Amino acid sequence: MGYPSTSAENHAALVQTVRDRFRCPEEFLDFRLAGELSPAPAYFRFGANTTCYGRSWEEDGRPQPAPPLRDLLSCVSVDGTQLVLPFDPNEIIDNLRLERYPGCQLNERERTLKNAYYWLRPVTNRWIRSRVQRFRVAGWQKRAFPRWPVDSTVDNLCENLLLLALRASGVSSLPFIWFWPNGARCCVSMTHDVETAAGRDFCGRLLDIDDSFGFKSSFQVVPEGPYSVPPAYLSEIRDRGFELCVQDLNHDGRLFDERESFLRRAARINHYAEEYGATGFRAAVLYRKPEWFSDLEFSFDMSIPNVGHLDPQRGGCCTVTPYFVGDRLELPLTTIQDYTLFHMLGERSTALWKLQLELILARNGLATFLVHPDYITGPKEQAVYMDLLAVLAALRERENIWAALPREIDVWWRARNSMSIVREDNSWRIVGAGAERAVLAFAKNVDGQLVYELANPQRGELLDFRTHRRQRPQDGCTTIV
Ligand SMILES: [Zn+2]
Structure with missing residues (x-):
């Protein structure tokens, strides 16, 4: 993996990832590199709960994420209103979101195991398979990084940098475009990957279950997999207002094994995307190679987990926020899969899902x-699933939560990404297509803590802040909603 050389003059490029995340006016962000970066990437910390990986000022960083890691937060200095950083935030964030840190790729032993597993899969039952999978992930609880059960390193890093930028520029608050439409506190999306004929045949009932809780969801269908895909099946999903996405090509777990065969498969997958009218994709078993995403003609991908300790391909993108990989939008999978919960952890309750939801909220x-x-x-499993839907429905009742289809999130995030904030008389205004759904927010430095405030959703009226302050359970930022 090669890193672009970052020259000290490259100020504007340095702020890019932080600016894209907040969509704030660029005038508030001014970063400069402290000096030459060490040639070898390594682990370091940047504040509490923020383990970073990449090149930095630190000459002897650690090759492992185990403590004690040097905290480079104290190495940031201010020159006038400019932040002087000991690393390039874009590089660090890319390394995390694109999983360019050690241990994410399958090693030789894991590759052999994977191939044997798929070869034997047709003749083994679920009990044997779950035993093999448990063996494969043995010792996962000991992995310090990414952080289980939800990793927010990228989110922490961006917030830390924004807070430092506020301090450096000496202003008390800066405007940004709130993350979700109409000021929603967070976004929730339900997806279903269909694996077998039995799963396909259960979809009619699943549509009814989701509908009974008022949720629409997306179905990822395998076009050349172990089950046939009749047109009537696809149109039922579409006609009832649910979303159809493509899942892999044939679900043999080998999509990204080899470049030539990947390209042949990608052409078939792209054909099905058009036939299904699908704009979203997920690879089988969350196998992935983001460098090849551009060959798949989708608007968004859903194949990267937030933390992959229990997945066959480890790693994790360390964020709970959508992000662009080239011009594909990545909607990371931020909670545990049902299969993993039921058959690898042996859990039949929503407790872990609820904990993850709270951390993401x-x-x-x-x-x-x-x-x-x-x-x-x-x-039993159906009851747990319905419990989860009840939890989400109650949350939606209680709070301003946006329950959305993946394609709706894709459309929103793209629109937000091309909006900007302009100064108008003595206030700020969001401009761009779709700005009527966007809400102006302010990031404030309150006693050294980053606090978000939402302006009145009616554009132009910026003084009427909602002032119910809620303290976060962890360190980090407080949101006033
Ligand atoms: Zn699958």
Whole structure:
């Protein structure tokens, strides 16, 4: 993996990831590199709960994420109103979101195991398979990084930098475009990957279940997989207002094994995307190679987990916020899959999902769920799934939560990404297509803490802040909503 050389003059480029995340006016962000970066990437910290990986000022950084890691937060200095940083935030954030840190790729032993697993899969039952999978992830609880059960390193890093920028520029608050439309506190999305004929045949019932809780969801269908895909099946999903996405090509777990065969498969996948009218994609078993995403003609991808300790391909993108990989939008999977919960952890309750949801809510993030129709045909599992929907429905009742289809999130995030904030008389205004759904927010430095405030959703009236302040459960930022 090669890193672009970052020259000290490259000020504007340095702020890019932080600016894109907040969509704030560029005048508030002014970063400069402290000096030459060490040639070897390594782990370091940047404040509490923020383990970073990449090149930095630190000459002997650690090759492992184990403590004690040097905290480079104290190495940031201010020159006039400019922040002088000991690393390039874009590089660090890319390393995390694109999983360019050690241990994310399959090693030789894991690759052999994976191939044997898929070869034997047709003749093994679920009990044997779950035993093999448990063996494969043995010792996962000991992994310090990414952080289980939700990792928000990228979100922490961006917030830390924004707070430092506020301090450096000497202003008490800066405007930005709120993350979700109409001031929603966070976004929730339900997705279903269909794995087998039994799963496909359960989809009619699943549509009814989701509808009964007032949720629409997306179905990821395998076009050349172990089950046939009749047109009537696809149109039922579409006609009832649910979303159809493409899942892999044939679900053999080998999509990204080899470049030539990937390109042949990608052409088939792109053909099905057009046939299904699908704008979203998810690879089988969350296998992934973001460098190849551009060959898949989708608007968004959903194949990268937030933390992949229990997935066959480890790693994790360390964020609960959508992000662009080239011009593909990534909607990370931020909660545990049903299969993993039921068959690898042996859990039949929503406790872990609720904990993850709470952590994601605290970051105003995106909570995405993956529940397979195949694994909730049994009464116990179905009851747990319905409990989860009840939790989400109650949350939606109580708070301003945006429950959205993946394609709606894609459309919103793209629109937000091309909006900007302009100064108008003595206030700020969001401009750009779709700005009527956007809400102006302010990031403030309150006693050294980053606090978000939302302006009155009616544009132009910026004085009427809602003032119910809620303290986050963890360190980090407080949101006033
Ligand atoms: Zn699948």
